[in-house]
Amino acid sequence: MQSIRIALDAFGGDNAPQVNVDGAFLALKEFQDLEILLVGREEDLKPLIKESPETSRISIVDAREVFPMSEKPSLLLRKKETSLYKAAIQVKDANADALVSAGNTGGVLAAALFVVGRIKGVDRGAIAVLVPSKNGFTILIDAGANAEARAEHLRDFGTMGYEYAKLLGREKPKVGLLNVGEEQEKGTELTKLAFDYLKNDLGDSFAGNVEGRDINYGDVDVVVCSGFDGNIAMKTMEGTGKLISATLKKEIKKSGLFGIIGALFLKRALGRLKKTMDPSEYGGAFILGVKGAVVKAHGNSNALAIKNAIRVAYQGVKGDLIKKLEEKLGGK
Amino acid sequence: MQSIRIALDAFGGDNAPQVNVDGAFLALKEFQDLEILLVGREEDLKPLIKESPETSRISIVDAREVFPMSEKPSLLLRKKETSLYKAAIQVKDANADALVSAGNTGGVLAAALFVVGRIKGVDRGAIAVLVPSKNGFTILIDAGANAEARAEHLRDFGTMGYEYAKLLGREKPKVGLLNVGEEQEKGTELTKLAFDYLKNDLGDSFAGNVEGRDINYGDVDVVVCSGFDGNIAMKTMEGTGKLISATLKKEIKKSGLFGIIGALFLKRALGRLKKTMDPSEYGGAFILGVKGAVVKAHGNSNALAIKNAIRVAYQGVKGDLIKKLEEKLGGK
Numbered sequence: 001m002q003s004i005r006i007a008l009d010a011f012g013g014d015n016a017p018q019v020n021v022d023g024a025f026l027a028l029k030e031f032q033d034l035e036i037l038l039v040g041r042e043e044d045l046k047p048l049i050k051e052s053p054e055t056s057r058i059s060i061v062d063a064r065e066v067f068p069m070s071e072k073p074s075l076l077l078r079k080k081e082t083s084l085y086k087a088a089i090q091v092k093d094a095n096a097d098a099l100v101s102a103g104n105t106g107g108v109l110a111a112a113l114f115v116v117g118r119i120k121g122v123d124r125g126a127i128a129v130l131v132p133s134k135n136g137f138t139i140l141i142d143a144g145a146n147a148e149a150r151a152e153h154l155r156d157f158g159t160m161g162y163e164y165a166k167l168l169g170r171e172k173p174k175v176g177l178l179n180v181g182e183e184q185e186k187g188t189e190l191t192k193l194a195f196d197y198l199k200n201d202l203g204d205s206f207a208g209n210v211e212g213r214d215i216n217y218g219d220v221d222v223v224v225c226s227g228f229d230g231n232i233a234m235k236t237m238e239g240t241g242k243l244i245s246a247t248l249k250k251e252i253k254k255s256g257l258f259g260i261i262g263a264l265f266l267k268r269a270l271g272r273l274k275k276t277m278d279p280s281e282y283g284g285a286f287i288l289g290v291k292g293a294v295v296k297a298h299g300n301s302n303a304l305a306i307k308n309a310i311r312v313a314y315q316g317v318k319g320d321l322i323k324k325l326e327e328k329l330g331g332k
Numbered sequence: 333m334q335s336i337r338i339a340l341d342a343f344g345g346d347n348a349p350q351v352n353v354d355g356a357f358l359a360l361k362e363f364q365d366l367e368i369l370l371v372g373r374e375e376d377l378k379p380l381i382k383e384s385p386e387t388s389r390i391s392i393v394d395a396r397e398v399f400p401m402s403e404k405p406s407l408l409l410r411k412k413e414t415s416l417y418k419a420a421i422q423v424k425d426a427n428a429d430a431l432v433s434a435g436n437t438g439g440v441l442a443a444a445l446f447v448v449g450r451i452k453g454v455d456r457g458a459i460a461v462l463v464p465s466k467n468g469f470t471i472l473i474d475a476g477a478n479a480e481a482r483a484e485h486l487r488d489f490g491t492m493g494y495e496y497a498k499l500l501g502r503e504k505p506k507v508g509l510l511n512v513g514e515e516q517e518k519g520t521e522l523t524k525l526a527f528d529y530l531k532n533d534l535g536d537s538f539a540g541n542v543e544g545r546d547i548n549y550g551d552v553d554v555v556v557c558s559g560f561d562g563n564i565a566m567k568t569m570e571g572t573g574k575l576i577s578a579t580l581k582k583e584i585k586k587s588g589l590f591g592i593i594g595a596l597f598l599k600r601a602l603g604r605l606k607k608t609m610d611p612s613e614y615g616g617a618f619i620l621g622v623k624g625a626v627v628k629a630h631g632n633s634n635a636l637a638i639k640n641a642i643r644v645a646y647q648g649v650k651g652d653l654i655k656k657l658e659e660k661l662g663g664k
Contacts, residue, residue, distance in 0.1 A: 053421040147520050149510055150358040180479055188479045188560060212567030216575040225564075228520060231512040232561055232606060233568045235544030240572040243466060243548040251601040 003033045004056075006310055007087040007096035010040035011066040012103025014300045020102065021048040021134070023306025028054035030307070031314055037061050037096055039087040053162075061086060069299060073106030077114055084108065088115035091292040095326055098293035098313035101165045102284075102301045103182040109145055112287040119322070121330045124153045125289035126227070127296070128164050128317065129234065133216050139165055140215060142227040142236055143285060149226035151190055155197035159328050160288040163221035167319040172219045175202055176210030178225035184208065190226070200226065245270055284309035286316065293317050335365045335389075336649045339419040342372035343398040344435025348465030350446035352434065353380040355638025360386035362639070364647055369393050369428055371419040381570055393418060395430045401631060409446055416440065420447035423624040430625035430645035434616075434633045437619070441477055443621040444626040451654070453662045456485045457621035459628070460496050461566065465548050471497055472547060472558040475566055475617060481558035483522055487529035491660050492620040493554035494537055499651040502553045507534055509544030509563070510557035516540065522558070530556065544568075577602055616641035618648065620657065625649050 010017045010023055017040055024036045026135035028316035035057045038045050043064040049055060067082040073330055076085055084103050088111035090096035099116065101108045113125050141161040142149065149157075158175050165173035177195055179187040184195055186209055198206045207220050215223050225233070248270065284297040284305070293316035316322070340356055342349045346355035349372055356368045367389045370377050374394040381387060389435070399414040408417055416435050422428035431448065432438045445457050458474035473493040474481065481489075490507050497505035511519040511525055516527055518541055529540045536557040539552050547555050547565055557565070580602065625648035629641035648654070 012596035094465060125574065131577060144512060147518075178564065180476060180560055186479075212564045212569075213571035213574070215568055216571035217578075218571070228512055229564055231560065232510065232544045232557075232565055236547055236565045236568045237544075237572045239548035239550070240569045241576065242545070242575050243464060246466060246549075247604075248601050251604060270581050272579075272583060 004037050004098075004314055005035045005037065005096045005225045006098045006100055006313055006317075007037045007039055007063070007090035007304075008059070008310065009084045009087040009099070009101035009103050010038040010045055010082040011063075012101040012108075013297065013306075014069070014102075015302065016040075016102065017045060017048060019301060019303045020304035020306055021045065023055055023301070023310060024058060025052065026303055026307035027310040027314070028057050032313070034310075034314055035059070036310070037087070037090055039063050039090065040066075040083040061090060063087075067104055067107050069104050071104055071107060073104065073110045076107045076110045084111055085115065085163050088112070091294070093115045098295065100284075100295045100297060100306070100309050100313050102297035102299055102306060102309070105296060105299075108294065109287060109294045112290045114290075114293040116294060117325050118290055120328055122156060122289040122325075124149070124156065125287055126153075126157045126160055127230075128286045129230075130168075131215055131234070131237065133218065135219070135221070136232050138215055138218065138220065139168075139222045140230050140233065141224060141288070142224065142229045142230050144231040145287070146227040146268060148189070148228070151193035151197055154190070154194035154226070155201055156329055157291065158198045158202055158206065158222070159226045160325060161224060162202060163321060163324050163328070164286060164288060165221040167315060167321050173205060173221040174207040174219065175205055175222040176207045176214060176218070176220035178215075178223050178229055179209035179211065181211065182209050194224070209289040256322060284312060286312060289329070291322060293322060293325075335367050335456035336363070336430075336646055337367045337369065337419070337428045338430045338432055338645055339369045339371055339393070340638075340642065341416045341419040341431070341433035341435050342370040342377055343395075343415040344433040345629065345638075346434075346439075347634065348372075348398075348434065349377060349380060350637055351532060353377065354635035355458065355633070355642060356390060356417050357384065357386055358635055358639035359642040359646070360389050362367060366642075366646055367644055368642070369390070369419070369422055371422065372398075372415040390562070393422060393470060395419075397486065397510045399419075399436055399439050400459060403436055403439060405436065405442045408439045408442045412631045416443055417447065420444070420626075423448045429649040430627065432616075432627045432629060432638070432641050432645050434629035434631055434638060434641070437628060437631075440626065440628045444622045444624075448622045448624045448626060451658050451662055454488055454621040454657075456481070456488065457619055458489045458492055459562075460486075461562075462500075463547055463566070463569065465550065465636050467553070468525050469552070470547055470550065471554045472498075473554065473556055473620070474517070474562050476559045476563040477619070478559040480560070481522070483529055485527035486522070486556050486558070487533055488535055488621065488661055489540070489556045490554070491530035491575035492510065493556060494656060495653060495656050495660070496618060496620060497553040499647060499653050505553040506538060506539040506551065507537055507554040507556060508539045508550070508552035510547075510555050510561055511543065514541045519627045526556070553636060560563050577606075616644060618644060621661070623654060623658075625654060
């Protein structure tokens with residue numbers, strides 16, 4: 001059986017390299033046909049690799065530098081000794097099937113688009129993020145790869161999101177277009193044109209226009225939008241979540257008799273709530289439209305989040321996601 | 333002392349006319365220099381007006397029809413016998429200083445823009461909504477009057493939001509531009525141009541770019557955005573709130589020992605939370621850029637929400653909001 005090889009940016013993220021290595025081992029335990037290339041300073045990584053049944057499936061690709069979390073993304077292409085760049089090169093050179101990084105988001109995006117490279121015929125890559133919803137999760141695409149979007153891009157995002165949803169187990173994914181109302185004539189010139197394109201490409205799988213409330217609490221599997229609106233929506237969710245948590249905590253103080261037990265209860269409930277609302281639980285963001293599986297894990301990932309990100313990349317390779325997108329979007 | 337006259341669409345909203353009349357009396361009790369014109373079917377309204385010290389300051393303007401909640405807004409101009417249209421005419425004819433309606437949102441917008449009329453030199457009216465935030469509230473403008481927006485419109489929304497914030501008691505309002513990042517170069521061609529305009533018009537009162545999380549959990553008093561993004565943000569908040577409430581309720585079932593008390597506690601906390609997150613508590617949406625104070629109350633308003641909407645309109649007139657906007661934006 002052909003094993004799946006994933007290049008892990010061992011020095012990307014706030015808690016690197018320890019949690020990255022720990023996450024790698026968690027993934028290796030879970031998937032027997034997985035091999036991981038740890039990319040980063042060899043002398044720092046070696047001591048972190050303990051002898052275990054998994055050790056034979058892990059190897060190190062030396063990279064001397066780290067691409068800083070706050071660095072200007074465009075500089076990645078000039079920093080060829082960074083663990084992020086070198087991990088991306090592994091995919092470009094077909095030495096690995098996928099790239100996983102918890103590093104600088106813009107940097108990972110640059111690595112995906114300009115090192116791994118876009119699928120021929122795909123104009124724009126997109127970030128697909130799983131946001132919590134009453135169905136478990138909804139795929140939001142584009143979550144922020146591009147600020148501006150043309151209708152043709154939204155059309156491609158629809159196909160990317162559809163295939164990604166199938167990969168994640170949704171049998172007949174429904175795709176919605178983010179708009180200000182459900183009627184077809186609603187919205188801007190962009191959404192009106194995108195509506196026609198999506199209808200044409202996705203047929204019955206296109207559920208038409210959806211609204212902001214449908215991202216967290218709707219019935220579609222995929223919500224298509226420009227990177228600008230995806231970013232606004234994601235961060236609005238974050239702000240609303242913070243306000244609600246803060247408000248509930250205040251309630252504790254006012255809750256008299258209930259105070260003590262209420263606090264205990266709420267501590268637990270908010271803990272689980274945070275988990276529900278935390279995208280990193282879902283394995284990070286998949287960068288779609290490029291010639292390899294590229295997954296961005298949260299910068300503050302712990303070992304579990306790194307493992308989840310590796311799992312998503314593994315599933316992407318196993319499910320031939322890139323090939324399916326090349327067939328549907330390639331050479332358009 | 334010159335009294336303030338407000339035309340109330342007595343038949344607008346899901347609970348009209350009863351709560352509208354009750355709300356009117358609550359407002360008349362609160363403001364001694366307030367007069368209210370109840371616009372609607374005289375024979376239905378008369379029985380609802382009980383003899384009281386306030387009765388002398390309430391009068392009826394007869395209107396035979398009701399503009400349906402689901403009607404196409406553009407049809408308002410052809411339905412001159414509706415309570416909404418006739419209430420707007422009162423403002424146009426300077427027989428009232430303000431219009432308050434809990435009716436069809438698009439209809440109220442049409443009444444504001446095409447019956448009351450835009451301020452000369454103002455290209456677009458905008459809906460200013462108060463959304464809950466850690467500072468109490470943040471003004472979101474435009475919350476959905478126009479899908480498309482040009483940079484000149486966002487510039488005007490900034491001035492409108494600034495003056496509205498001052499009216500609501502913010503001494504030195506800070507205005508932010510909704511964007512995907514805080515750096516000036518972030519975003520689209522639209523936001524880059526709008527950034528320069530807002531900086532030029534508002535000077536130090538312009539706080540630069542803000543992000544989605546700043547709507548509910550930021551430090552600015554006003555967030556400026558296109559009606560498309562304002563609508564996305566508002567409805568995303570709604571969806572996130574619903575998901576969180578549903579998640580917490582599920583916790584009750586899992587919370588074993590804490591279950592009973594937890595449920596009692598949560599019932600109260602969620603009740604207060606709902607109140608915190610409900611814009612109608614803040615008096616509805618002010619439609620800015622028109623030659624009169626026009627306030628849209630929630631369709632499902634109760635008497636208190638109607639009173640709050642009347643209060644906001646009253647404050648707008650009392651504070652000369654329209655005149656200030658005419659001075660700053662007029663004849664541009």
